[in-house]
Amino acid sequence: MSTTSTTTSTTTSTTSASAPPATAATPATAATGGSDPAIAGPPLLDVAAFDATTAEELRARGSLKWTRFPQALGLWVAEMDLPLAPPVAQALHRAVDMPFIGYLSAEAKAAAREACAAWYARATGWSPDPARIHLMTDVLHSLDLLLGQVLPAGTETVVVTPAYMPFLYRPRVLERPFVTAPARRDEDGTYRVDLDALDGALRGGGRLLVLCNPWNPVGRVLTEVELREVAAVVEANDALVFADEIHAPLVYDGVGHVPYASLSDATAAHSVTATAASKAWNLAGLKCSALVATHDDVHERLLDLAPVLSDDPGTLGVVAMAAAYDDGEPFLRETLAYLDKNRAALADALARELPSARHTPPEGTYLAWVDLRGVRTGSGEELPEDLVTFFRERAGVALQDGAACGAPGFVRLNIALPQPILLDAVRAMAAAVAAA
Numbered sequence: 001m002s003t004t005s006t007t008t009s010t011t012t013s014t015t016s017a018s019a020p021p022a023t024a025a026t027p028a029t030a031a032t033g034g035s036d037p038a039i040a041g042p043p044l045l046d047v048a049a050f051d052a053t054t055a056e057e058l059r060a061r062g063s064l065k066w067t068r069f070p071q072a073l074g075l076w077v078a079e080m081d082l083p084l085a086p087p088v089a090q091a092l093h094r095a096v097d098m099p100f101i102g103y104l105s106a107e108a109k110a111a112a113r114e115a116c117a118a119w120y121a122r123a124t125g126w127s128p129d130p131a132r133i134h135l136m137t138d139v140l141h142s143l144d145l146l147l148g149q150v151l152p153a154g155t156e157t158v159v160v161t162p163a164y165m166p167f168l169y170r171p172r173v174l175e176r177p178f179v180t181a182p183a184r185r186d187e188d189g190t191y192r193v194d195l196d197a198l199d200g201a202l203r204g205g206g207r208l209l210v211l212c213n214p215w216n217p218v219g220r221v222l223t224e225v226e227l228r229e230v231a232a233v234v235e236a237n238d239a240l241v242f243a244d245e246i247h248a249p250l251v252y253d254g255v256g257h258v259p260y261a262s263l264s265d266a267t268a269a270h271s272v273t274a275t276a277a278s279k280a281w282n283l284a285g286l287k288c289s290a291l292v293a294t295h296d297d298v299h300e301r302l303l304d305l306a307p308v309l310s311d312d313p314g315t316l317g318v319v320a321m322a323a324a325y326d327d328g329e330p331f332l333r334e335t336l337a338y339l340d341k342n343r344a345a346l347a348d349a350l351a352r353e354l355p356s357a358r359h360t361p362p363e364g365t366y367l368a369w370v371d372l373r374g375v376r377t378g379s380g381e382e383l384p385e386d387l388v389t390f391f392r393e394r395a396g397v398a399l400q401d402g403a404a405c406g407a408p409g410f411v412r413l414n415i416a417l418p419q420p421i422l423l424d425a426v427r428a429m430a431a432a433v434a435a436a
Contacts, residue, residue: 043334044085044086044330044331044334045082045083045331045334045335045338046083047338050082050083050338050418051418051419051420052418053081053418053421054421055073055074055421058074058081058417058421063079063285064077064079065077065079065081065414068398069392069398071396072392072396072397072398073396073397073398073421073424073425073428074398074414074417075397075398075399075413075414075415075417075422075425076398076399076400076412076414077400077414078216078279078365078366078367078414079282079284079414079416080279080282080335080366080416080417081416081417081418082282082335082338082416084281084282085281085323085324085327085328085331085332085335086331087323087324087326087327087328087331088281088283088320088323088324088327088328090323091319091320091322091323091327092316092319092320092323095315095316095319096316100315100319101315101316102315103315104312104313104314104315104318105315108315108318108319108322109135109318110130111318111322112135112288112290112318112319112321112322112325113130113131113133113135113290114130115321115322115323115324115325115326116128116130116133116275116277116290116292116321116325117129117130117133118325118326119249119325119326119329120259122329123248123249123257124248124256124257124258124259124262125262126259126261126262128261128273128292128294132292132293132294132299133290133291133292133293134290134291134292134293134299134302134306135288135289135290135291135312135313135318136274136288136289136290136291136313137287137288137289137311137312137313137317138276138278138284138287138288138289139244139246139274139275139276139289140166140170141289141311142242142272142274142289142291143167143170143210143242143274144170144174145302145305145309146208146242146272146298147170147171147174147176147208148174148176149301149305150298150301150302150305151207151208151240154176154177155176155177155207155208156176156177156178156179156205156206156207156208157171157176157177157178157179157206157207157208157209157210158178158179158180158181158198158201158202158206158208158209158210158239159171159178159179159180159181159210160180160181160182160183160193160198160209160210160211160212161180161181161182161183161405161406161407162183162191162217162218162369162402162405162406162407162410163180163210163212163216163217163405163406164212164216164217164244164405165400165404165405167210167212167244168180168404168405168406177205179201179204179205179206180201180406181193181194181197181198181200181201182194182197182406183197183218184197188360189358189359189360189371190220190360191215191218191220192220192226193222193226193229193230195229195230195233198230198233199233199236199237202233202234202237202239203237206237206239207239207240208239208240208241208242209230209234209239209240209241209242210242210244211230211241211242211243211244211260212244213227213243213244213245213257213260214245214247214248214250214251214257214362214363214364214365215364215365216244216247216365216367217367217369217400217402217405217410217412218362218369219360219361219362219363219364219365219367219368219369220362220363220364221251221255221256221257221363221364222258223258224258224263227258227260227263227267228263230260231260231263231264231266231267234267234270235266235267235270238270239270240270240271240272240295240298241260241267241270241271241272242271242272242274243259243260243261243271243272243273243274244274244275245257245259245260245273245274245275246274246275246276246278246279246289247279247280247364247365248275248280249277249279249280249281249332250279250280250336250339250364250365250366251336251363251364252336252339252340252343252362252363252364253336253340255363255364257364259273260273261273261292261294268294268295269294269295269296270295271294271295272291272292272293272294272295272298273291273292273294274289274290274291274292275289275290275292276288276289276290276321277320277321277324277325277328279365279366280324280328280332280335281320281324281328281331281332283317283320283321283324286313286314286316286317286320286321287313287314287317288313288314288317288318288320288321289313289321290321339366339415339416341419342366342415342416342417342419342422343361343362343368343415344361345419345422345423346359346361346368346413346415346422346426347359347361349422349423349426349427350370350426353426353427353429353430354372354375354426354429354430354433356374356375356376357370357371357372357374357375358370358371358374359371366414366415366416367412367413367414367415368412368413368414368415369402369410369411369412370410370411370412370413371409371410372387372409372410372411373409373410375433376433377433377434377436378433378434378435378436379436381436383409383433383436385403385408386401387399387401387402387403387409387411388400388401388411390432390436391411391429391432394432394435394436395425395428395429395431395432396428397425397428397429399411399412399413399414400412400413400414413425
């Protein structure tokens with residue numbers, strides 16, 4: 001399955017690349033703005049105002065996170081409650097005011113592709129060819145397209161667990177075979193890809209590895225050494241990698257994201273990279289993502305399919321994505337600083353309120369992975385198997401059950417919300433456990 005890649009660079013240096021030269025204003029570039037993301041300014045995130053936001057105010061916004069379980073605190077689905085980045089909001093207002101809301105134009109697509117490529121170059125040192133970037137609605141759509149229309153029928157998917165929930169049911173819904181490769185967990189709670197399990201799954205017939213990095217739900221950011229070890233197993237088995245890097249911008253100080261395709265010509269040739277601005281800049285509802293097809297056969301197949309695909313991302317989603325990548329880095333830095341404080345606050349709260357819980361703060365993402373298998377109720381019993389229902393009904397906290405990720409006894413908490421609400425949620429969970 002190996003094929004030749006045409007990425008413009010495969011270096012893993014973290015040295016920033018210069019931004020592309022300015023171009024004449026067009027409807028697409030005018031809508032996205034064009035300020036220099038490296039220029040520092042006054043704070044963009046009003047932390048005091050955000051921390052004063054109440055659960056009632058969040059419910060009033062109407063998003064799924066807060067309305068699906070209206071009597072509970074929303075710590076379940078992976079979207080942030082932080083304000084929209086000002087450059088993104090401004091770009092959207094400009095687009096609506098023009099109006100620039102018609103069918104998606106070629107120049108708007110080009111602006112988004114170039115913005116995505118330029119962000120990767122600045123943030124990671126990898127410079128993907130914008131011509132290899134295919135705009136999609138979301139990462140899951142990219143996987144569906146790959147399994148349903150690009151790869152041969154019967155292609156078996158390998159999913160490393162714990163995994164993002166849809167990766168475990170999507171192949172089944174599409175009637176495609178899949179197998180899991182359970183990760184190993186160190187004594188300190190650190191998850192690592194089990195290379196023997198991965199090799200066994202690929203030797204057993206797996207052809208497509210779904211590799212999530214940064215890793216939802218466990219919060220790991222795989223190192224270059226780890227990625228090269230995975231790549232050696234993939235290359236030995238002539239397999240393809242679907243690299244889910246949607247959380248790539250969300251890594252904390254001291255941790256660097258290494259794109260899988262940047263490791264070598266070989267990894268670029270046997271992979272595709274799915275990414276988006278939707279997690280880091282909270283744009284999920286606008287439905288725009290990118291699939292970087294460094295794998296030649298996949299790229300050519302996507303070009304062939306383009307005339308018959310009717311589900312392009314929306315114009316406003318493309319505008320927002322370009323603005324986020326081009327102008328959203330100052331706000332992202334402040335977002336990460338806030339999330340970092342929430343990481344620390346959650347760790348302290350769990351140690352204080354639920355000392356039997358095991359938790360390793362995430363290296364990336366805004367998702368906390370908590371092991372509750374050692375927690376006992378006030379009557380000395382184990383927690384019930386259905387942790388989602390228990391905490392929603394007893395504590396008024398909506399969270400994600402680890403069982404759906406392939407790890408019963410764990411829960412996933414979203415920390416991208418006002419810190420007072422996060423701490424209220426931990427206290428409510430502890431009270432529910434004590435009262436049971």
